[in-house]
Amino acid sequence: METEELLAIIANGEDSRHQFKATINNENSLASEMAAFCNSKGGYILVGVNDDGTISGLTDENIREINNRISNAASNNIRPAINPMTQNFTLPAGKVLLVTVEAGLNKPYMDTNGYIWVKSGSDKRRVTAREELQRMFQEAALIHADEIPVGGSSVVDIDQEFFDAFFEREYGERVEDQEVSRVQLLENMNLAKNGQLNICGALLFASRPQIRLPVFIVKAVAFPGVDIEDEHYIDSQDINGKLSDVFQKVLGFVLANIRHVQNEQSINSVGEPEIPRIVLEELIANALIHRDYFVSAPIKVLVFADRIEIVSPGHLPNNLTIENIKMGNSNVRNPILASFAPKVFPYRGLGSGIKRAIKAYPDIEFVDDRAGNTFKAIIKRRIE
Numbered sequence: 001m002e003t004e005e006l007l008a009i010i011a012n013g014e015d016s017r018h019q020f021k022a023t024i025n026n027e028n029s030l031a032s033e034m035a036a037f038c039n040s041k042g043g044y045i046l047v048g049v050n051d052d053g054t055i056s057g058l059t060d061e062n063i064r065e066i067n068n069r070i071s072n073a074a075s076n077n078i079r080p081a082i083n084p085m086t087q088n089f090t091l092p093a094g095k096v097l098l099v100t101v102e103a104g105l106n107k108p109y110m111d112t113n114g115y116i117w118v119k120s121g122s123d124k125r126r127v128t129a130r131e132e133l134q135r136m137f138q139e140a141a142l143i144h145a146d147e148i149p150v151g152g153s154s155v156v157d158i159d160q161e162f163f164d165a166f167f168e169r170e171y172g173e174r175v176e177d178q179e180v181s182r183v184q185l186l187e188n189m190n191l192a193k194n195g196q197l198n199i200c201g202a203l204l205f206a207s208r209p210q211i212r213l214p215v216f217i218v219k220a221v222a223f224p225g226v227d228i229e230d231e232h233y234i235d236s237q238d239i240n241g242k243l244s245d246v247f248q249k250v251l252g253f254v255l256a257n258i259r260h261v262q263n264e265q266s267i268n269s270v271g272e273p274e275i276p277r278i279v280l281e282e283l284i285a286n287a288l289i290h291r292d293y294f295v296s297a298p299i300k301v302l303v304f305a306d307r308i309e310i311v312s313p314g315h316l317p318n319n320l321t322i323e324n325i326k327m328g329n330s331n332v333r334n335p336i337l338a339s340f341a342p343k344v345f346p347y348r349g350l351g352s353g354i355k356r357a358i359k360a361y362p363d364i365e366f367v368d369d370r371a372g373n374t375f376k377a378i379i380k381r382r383i384e
Contacts, residue, residue, distance in 0.1 A: 001098060006089055010046065010053050014122035017043035022056045024066045028112060031077030036117035036124035038082055038104035039136065043119070045099040057094015066097055079110050108136040134294045145293035146200040146334035147190070150212050153197040155183045159207040159242065166205070170343055190336050199293050200336040203243045204344060210240040215296045218250050218288075222257035222303035234303075243288055247345040250284050250301055251277075257303045258381065275308070275379055279361045281346045282353040283377045287312045289341050290333055295373065308379040315370045322366045328355045 009018050017037075024030050024047055037043040047066055048058040058066070067086055074082045087098040108116045108127075116127040116136065127133055137143040164175045167185075178185055186192035191201030202209045203216065210217055222234040235257055239249045260271035273280070287299050292314020300311040316322070317331045332338055358364055363380035 001087060001100075003089055003091070006046070006096065006098065007091075009044070010049055010055075013053055014051070016119045016121055017041065019043065019045045019122065020049040020051055020053065021045060021047050022050050023047060023058070023062065024069050027069050027073040027077055030069060031073040032111045032115070032117050033124060034074065034082060034084060034099075034101050035078050035109040035111055036119050037101040038078070038109040039107050039116060039127075040103065040119040042101055042103035045101065046096055047099065048094060048096040055091055055093035055096065057091075058097060059095070063088060063095065063097055070099060077112050079112075080106050082109065108133075131294055131296075135292070144333070144335055146203075146337045147193075147198050148293075149193060149196040149198055150202045151196070153202055153206070153212055154195055155186060155192070155197075157197060157202065157206040157208075157212070158182075158186070159205060162207075162242070163205045166343070198336070200334070200340065203337070204340055205242065207242075208240075209242060215298055216293065218246055218299045218301055220250060220253045220301040220303075222253075224305065226304050226306050228302070238298075244344045247284060247288060251280055254280055254284075254301065254303060254308060258308070274381065276360045279357045279364070279379065282357040283310050283364075283379070285341065285346060286353050287377070289337055291375075292317075292333060292373075304381075306381050306383055308381065310377045310379075312375045312377075313373065315373050315375055316368045322368055325354045325366070326358060328352060 010020075012018075014020050019033060033045060037045075048056055048062075050056050070084060070086060074084050082101065082104065084102075085100045087100070089096045089098060110116055116133065117124045118127055127136065134143065134145070167173070167175050175182065175185065180188065183192065183195055186197070186201060190198075191205065192198060197206065199213065199216075202213060206212075218239040219237075220239055221228075221236045223229055224232060224234055235253070237249075237253055239246055239253065241249070255273055255277075259274045261274055262271045284301075287310050291299055291312040295313035297313040299313065300309070302309040302311070314333070316325070317333050320329065320331045354366075361379070363382075365378040365380070367376040367378065369376065
């Protein structure tokens with residue numbers, strides 16, 4: 001960093017990426033500050049600068065001592081250890097030490113007490129909410145929502161006829177001919193653990209998944225105009241069941257509430273939907289497979305006169321962007337579910353669905369709402 005840039009930062013004051021400190025005496029306190037930067041988007045600590053932006057300055061001896069404290073805190077007081085960089089500046093009002101802390105690649109970072117800190121404005125806060133902690137572990141690929149056990153579930157919840165037909169179709173053998181119990185078979189397939197179904201196993205194969213997972217439904221509403229109206233709507237359904245059934249029901253709901261065009265078909269034919277079926281299939285499947293199952297909220301499918309909105313709980317994971325997904329890049333949020341998805345409903349593999357949908361119908365907008373923690377696909381309807 002050049003001196004001019006440092007002076008500009010000081011002039012602008014503290015924010016979520018820039019912290020001022022007159023000096024550093026406590027390694028534990030420093031560790032929590034650096035961990036907060038690592039768990040957020042990285043940032044800078046300017047030592048020798050007061051909170052109000054005036055330069056307090058450091059001596060050469062101060063700088064040596066503070067560098068030692070930074071090294072000790074980064075190595076011994078943060079888990080996993082980090083590697084901050086330091087840079088000395090000599091300003092007219094005194095010397096300033098700049099500490100650069102990069103956004104971490106191995107989140108979450110903890111202090112010696114096991115606390116996880118993140119930046120909150122120019123300050124920091126301790127992460128205590130379960131969903132936020134789960135999301136951080138999820139981003140680090142330490143845990144995935146689809147493998148979380150479903151409390152109170154067991155093999156009894158399985159739709160045995162459906163599961164047996166699936167197993168025979170996919171593996172060419174009957175469940176009854178296996179040398180292990182049905183419970184062990186489900187565990188071998190990564191659909192259960194210790195006798196309990198995980199979220200993936202319940203959503204795919206339980207007779208009535210929403211008995212134990214009531215929020216994992218799809219709320220579908222068709223409105224006559226272009227805005228949400230509480231009392232005026234054309235159709236409204238809470239869609240539940242196994243994911244394969246939910247997929248078909250949601251697809252049917254949308255098809256029933258959009259126009260169909262005859263094209264060159266006979267006048268007695270149903271006609272082709274105004275939006276190609278493959279577009280609806282890809283985006284509905286994408287929502288069911290890639291939504292964040294750590295978030296206790298339903299998927300929303302809203303049909304308006306000028307558009308269709310598919311709103312999934314959870315913004316795009318990690319550093320994935322809308323531009324990335326348009327190019328076919330992906331980040332597997334629910335790996336078990338994604339591995340089974342092509343076998344239970346039209347899903348053609350990671351990274352390709354969005355590209356296919358755009359190719360078939362370019363009038364699609366994507367909104368990654370990080371503040372609201374949702375991802376939205378908006379399909380524009382061509383008003384006649």
